[in-house]
Amino acid sequence: MTTGVRRRMGVEERRQQLIGVALELFARRSPDEVSIDEIASAAGISRPLVYHYFPGKLSLYEAALKRAAEDLASRFEEPHVGSLGGRLLRVMRRFFDFVDEHGPGFSALMRGGPAVGSSATNALIDSVRQVAYEQILSHLRVTDPPARLELLIRSWISLAESTALIWLDGRRIPRAELETQLVHDFAALAAVSAAYDQEMTALLRHMLKDEPHDGPFTDLAARLIELAS
Numbered sequence: 001m002t003t004g005v006r007r008r009m010g011v012e013e014r015r016q017q018l019i020g021v022a023l024e025l026f027a028r029r030s031p032d033e034v035s036i037d038e039i040a041s042a043a044g045i046s047r048p049l050v051y052h053y054f055p056g057k058l059s060l061y062e063a064a065l066k067r068a069a070e071d072l073a074s075r076f077e078e079p080h081v082g083s084l085g086g087r088l089l090r091v092m093r094r095f096f097d098f099v100d101e102h103g104p105g106f107s108a109l110m111r112g113g114p115a116v117g118s119s120a121t122n123a124l125i126d127s128v129r130q131v132a133y134e135q136i137l138s139h140l141r142v143t144d145p146p147a148r149l150e151l152l153i154r155s156w157i158s159l160a161e162s163t164a165l166i167w168l169d170g171r172r173i174p175r176a177e178l179e180t181q182l183v184h185d186f187a188a189l190a191a192v193s194a195a196y197d198q199e200m201t202a203l204l205r206h207m208l209k210d211e212p213h214d215g216p217f218t219d220l221a222a223r224l225i226e227l228a229s
Contacts, residue, residue: 015053015063018043022064026105031061062120065109069124072098073131084139084207085183085216091135092160092179099164100175107168110161132157140203148193148200156186184220 009017021043025034036057040047054060075094078087099106109125136153137145145153160182167178190207193200211217 011053014045018050018053018060019064019067022060023068023102023105026061026064026108027102028104030104030108031057032108036060062124065121065124068102068105069128073128076132076135078135078139080139083211083215083217085187085211085218087139088136088183088186089179089216092182095160096164096167096175096179099168103168107165110165129154129157140207142203146197146199148197149203152186152189152193152200156182156189159185180216180219183216184223187217187220 018039022031022034022039025038025042036050037047039060040050043050050060054063072095075098076091078091080087109121133150133153136156137143140149142149163178163182167173167175187207190200190204194204208217
Protein backbone atom coordinates (compact mmCIF):
# COMPACT_ATOMS: atom_id res chain seq x y z
CA MET A 1 0.00 0.00 0.00
CA THR A 2 1.31 3.45 -0.88
CA THR A 3 0.34 6.80 0.50
CA GLY A 4 0.08 9.95 -1.56
CA VAL A 5 2.77 12.53 -0.97
CA ARG A 6 1.96 16.14 -1.74
CA ARG A 7 4.56 17.52 -4.10
CA ARG A 8 6.11 20.76 -2.94
CA MET A 9 5.75 23.51 -5.52
CA GLY A 10 8.60 25.76 -6.54
CA VAL A 11 8.29 29.50 -6.02
CA GLU A 12 7.25 30.37 -9.59
CA GLU A 13 4.93 27.38 -9.86
CA ARG A 14 3.16 28.41 -6.65
CA ARG A 15 2.90 32.03 -7.86
CA GLN A 16 1.30 30.88 -11.09
CA GLN A 17 -1.11 28.65 -9.17
CA LEU A 18 -2.22 31.58 -6.99
CA ILE A 19 -2.69 33.78 -10.04
CA GLY A 20 -4.87 31.09 -11.61
CA VAL A 21 -6.93 30.68 -8.45
CA ALA A 22 -7.39 34.45 -8.17
CA LEU A 23 -8.57 34.68 -11.78
CA GLU A 24 -11.11 31.92 -11.18
CA LEU A 25 -12.51 33.78 -8.16
CA PHE A 26 -12.44 37.16 -9.93
CA ALA A 27 -14.44 35.59 -12.77
CA ARG A 28 -17.32 35.03 -10.34
CA ARG A 29 -17.07 38.13 -8.13
CA SER A 30 -15.47 41.54 -8.24
CA PRO A 31 -11.83 41.51 -7.00
CA ASP A 32 -12.83 43.92 -4.21
CA GLU A 33 -15.18 41.24 -2.84
CA VAL A 34 -12.59 38.44 -2.82
CA SER A 35 -10.43 38.11 0.29
CA ILE A 36 -6.93 36.76 0.65
CA ASP A 37 -8.39 34.11 2.96
CA GLU A 38 -10.62 32.86 0.13
CA ILE A 39 -7.71 32.75 -2.29
CA ALA A 40 -5.59 30.87 0.25
CA SER A 41 -8.38 28.38 0.95
CA ALA A 42 -9.01 27.75 -2.76
CA ALA A 43 -5.29 27.20 -3.30
CA GLY A 44 -5.03 24.86 -0.32
CA ILE A 45 -2.48 26.95 1.55
CA SER A 46 -2.42 29.27 4.56
CA ARG A 47 -3.02 33.03 4.43
CA PRO A 48 0.57 33.83 5.57
CA LEU A 49 1.92 31.69 2.74
CA VAL A 50 0.01 33.79 0.19
CA TYR A 51 1.82 36.84 1.56
CA HIS A 52 5.09 34.98 1.16
CA TYR A 53 4.56 35.04 -2.60
CA PHE A 54 2.70 38.35 -2.91
CA PRO A 55 3.09 41.37 -0.59
CA GLY A 56 -0.65 42.03 -0.64
CA LYS A 57 -3.92 41.59 -2.44
CA LEU A 58 -3.19 44.43 -4.88
CA SER A 59 0.07 42.86 -6.03
CA LEU A 60 -1.70 39.52 -6.56
CA TYR A 61 -4.48 41.27 -8.44
CA GLU A 62 -1.98 43.09 -10.66
CA ALA A 63 -0.26 39.78 -11.45
CA ALA A 64 -3.62 38.18 -12.27
CA LEU A 65 -4.57 41.18 -14.39
CA LYS A 66 -1.31 40.93 -16.30
CA ARG A 67 -2.10 37.35 -17.25
CA ALA A 68 -5.69 38.27 -18.15
CA ALA A 69 -4.49 41.28 -20.18
CA GLU A 70 -2.13 39.08 -22.17
CA ASP A 71 -5.00 36.66 -22.82
CA LEU A 72 -7.33 39.47 -23.92
CA ALA A 73 -4.70 41.06 -26.15
CA SER A 74 -4.10 37.74 -27.89
CA ARG A 75 -7.79 37.57 -28.85
CA PHE A 76 -7.35 40.54 -31.16
CA GLU A 77 -4.80 38.62 -33.21
CA GLU A 78 -6.40 37.40 -36.43
CA PRO A 79 -4.89 35.94 -39.63
CA HIS A 80 -5.02 38.27 -42.61
CA VAL A 81 -7.37 35.97 -44.48
CA GLY A 82 -10.79 36.81 -45.89
CA SER A 83 -12.71 40.06 -45.74
CA LEU A 84 -12.18 42.69 -43.05
CA GLY A 85 -15.78 42.34 -41.89
CA GLY A 86 -15.33 38.61 -41.34
CA ARG A 87 -12.08 39.14 -39.47
CA LEU A 88 -13.61 41.75 -37.16
CA LEU A 89 -16.54 39.46 -36.45
CA ARG A 90 -14.22 36.64 -35.40
CA VAL A 91 -12.32 39.06 -33.16
CA MET A 92 -15.56 40.25 -31.54
CA ARG A 93 -16.58 36.66 -30.85
CA ARG A 94 -13.29 36.01 -29.05
CA PHE A 95 -13.57 39.34 -27.23
CA PHE A 96 -17.03 38.41 -25.90
CA ASP A 97 -15.73 34.94 -25.01
CA PHE A 98 -13.28 36.71 -22.71
CA VAL A 99 -15.94 39.05 -21.31
CA ASP A 100 -18.21 36.05 -20.66
CA GLU A 101 -15.43 34.11 -18.90
CA HIS A 102 -14.24 37.04 -16.75
CA GLY A 103 -17.50 38.94 -16.23
CA PRO A 104 -17.21 40.52 -12.75
CA GLY A 105 -13.45 40.98 -13.07
CA PHE A 106 -13.81 42.62 -16.49
CA SER A 107 -16.56 44.89 -15.19
CA ALA A 108 -14.57 45.95 -12.12
CA LEU A 109 -11.47 46.51 -14.22
CA MET A 110 -13.18 48.81 -16.73
CA ARG A 111 -15.24 50.69 -14.17
CA GLY A 112 -12.38 51.17 -11.73
CA GLY A 113 -12.28 50.63 -7.97
CA PRO A 114 -9.91 50.28 -5.02
CA ALA A 115 -8.33 47.10 -6.34
CA VAL A 116 -7.90 48.27 -9.92
CA GLY A 117 -7.03 51.94 -9.84
CA SER A 118 -3.24 51.68 -9.61
CA SER A 119 -0.95 53.05 -12.29
CA ALA A 120 0.21 49.48 -13.03
CA THR A 121 -3.29 48.22 -13.74
CA ASN A 122 -4.15 51.30 -15.79
CA ALA A 123 -1.01 50.75 -17.87
CA LEU A 124 -2.05 47.15 -18.53
CA ILE A 125 -5.50 48.23 -19.68
CA ASP A 126 -3.96 50.81 -21.99
CA SER A 127 -1.58 48.18 -23.37
CA VAL A 128 -4.52 45.97 -24.40
CA ARG A 129 -6.19 48.92 -26.10
CA GLN A 130 -2.97 49.67 -27.93
CA VAL A 131 -2.64 46.06 -29.12
CA ALA A 132 -6.21 46.19 -30.43
CA TYR A 133 -5.49 49.49 -32.19
CA GLU A 134 -2.32 48.21 -33.83
CA GLN A 135 -3.99 44.96 -34.91
CA ILE A 136 -6.76 46.83 -36.71
CA LEU A 137 -4.24 49.10 -38.40
CA SER A 138 -2.36 46.05 -39.63
CA HIS A 139 -5.54 44.62 -41.15
CA LEU A 140 -6.14 47.93 -42.92
CA ARG A 141 -2.50 47.88 -44.08
CA VAL A 142 -1.93 51.36 -42.72
CA THR A 143 1.34 52.27 -41.02
CA ASP A 144 0.92 56.05 -40.69
CA PRO A 145 -2.76 56.57 -39.84
CA PRO A 146 -4.38 59.94 -40.51
CA ALA A 147 -6.08 61.67 -37.59
CA ARG A 148 -9.60 60.63 -38.60
CA LEU A 149 -8.61 56.97 -38.82
CA GLU A 150 -7.00 57.02 -35.39
CA LEU A 151 -10.13 58.66 -34.01
CA LEU A 152 -12.30 56.02 -35.70
CA ILE A 153 -10.38 53.02 -34.36
CA ARG A 154 -9.91 54.30 -30.81
CA SER A 155 -13.57 55.36 -30.62
CA TRP A 156 -14.62 51.91 -31.79
CA ILE A 157 -12.45 50.18 -29.18
CA SER A 158 -14.07 52.32 -26.47
CA LEU A 159 -17.49 51.46 -27.91
CA ALA A 160 -16.69 47.73 -27.72
CA GLU A 161 -15.69 48.11 -24.06
CA SER A 162 -18.82 50.05 -23.09
CA THR A 163 -21.05 47.66 -25.05
CA ALA A 164 -19.57 44.69 -23.19
CA LEU A 165 -20.15 46.39 -19.82
CA ILE A 166 -23.78 47.13 -20.65
CA TRP A 167 -24.28 43.58 -21.88
CA LEU A 168 -22.91 42.16 -18.61
CA ASP A 169 -25.51 44.16 -16.68
CA GLY A 170 -28.40 41.81 -17.35
CA ARG A 171 -27.41 40.40 -20.76
CA ARG A 172 -30.69 41.68 -22.17
CA ILE A 173 -29.50 41.68 -25.80
CA PRO A 174 -28.37 38.43 -27.45
CA ARG A 175 -24.60 38.29 -27.48
CA ALA A 176 -24.36 37.27 -31.15
CA GLU A 177 -26.40 40.32 -32.16
CA LEU A 178 -24.03 42.63 -30.29
CA GLU A 179 -20.99 41.03 -31.90
CA THR A 180 -22.43 41.69 -35.35
CA GLN A 181 -23.65 45.14 -34.36
CA LEU A 182 -20.15 46.17 -33.29
CA VAL A 183 -18.77 45.14 -36.68
CA HIS A 184 -21.56 47.19 -38.29
CA ASP A 185 -20.62 50.08 -35.99
CA PHE A 186 -17.06 49.98 -37.32
CA ALA A 187 -18.29 50.23 -40.90
CA ALA A 188 -20.75 53.00 -40.00
CA LEU A 189 -18.06 55.05 -38.26
CA ALA A 190 -15.83 54.59 -41.30
CA ALA A 191 -18.63 55.75 -43.60
CA VAL A 192 -19.22 58.89 -41.54
CA SER A 193 -15.50 59.68 -41.59
CA ALA A 194 -15.42 59.10 -45.36
CA ALA A 195 -18.12 61.76 -45.77
CA TYR A 196 -15.62 64.31 -44.45
CA ASP A 197 -12.31 63.08 -45.83
CA GLN A 198 -11.14 61.81 -49.23
CA GLU A 199 -8.43 59.66 -47.64
CA MET A 200 -11.06 57.93 -45.55
CA THR A 201 -13.20 57.49 -48.66
CA ALA A 202 -10.39 55.55 -50.32
CA LEU A 203 -9.92 53.48 -47.17
CA LEU A 204 -13.63 52.68 -47.00
CA ARG A 205 -13.58 51.47 -50.59
CA HIS A 206 -10.61 49.27 -49.75
CA MET A 207 -12.53 47.83 -46.78
CA LEU A 208 -15.54 46.97 -48.93
CA LYS A 209 -13.93 45.70 -52.11
CA ASP A 210 -13.42 42.10 -50.91
CA GLU A 211 -16.60 41.90 -48.86
CA PRO A 212 -18.65 38.79 -49.85
CA HIS A 213 -22.38 38.95 -50.47
CA ASP A 214 -23.04 37.31 -47.09
CA GLY A 215 -20.48 39.33 -45.12
CA PRO A 216 -21.33 41.65 -42.19
CA PHE A 217 -20.60 44.86 -44.13
CA THR A 218 -22.89 43.76 -46.97
CA ASP A 219 -25.53 42.86 -44.41
CA LEU A 220 -25.34 46.38 -42.96
CA ALA A 221 -25.70 47.96 -46.41
CA ALA A 222 -28.79 45.85 -47.09
CA ARG A 223 -30.34 46.85 -43.77
CA LEU A 224 -29.73 50.55 -44.45
CA ILE A 225 -31.18 50.32 -47.95
CA GLU A 226 -34.27 48.64 -46.52
CA LEU A 227 -34.66 51.43 -43.96
CA ALA A 228 -34.39 54.09 -46.67
CA SER A 229 -36.93 52.46 -48.99
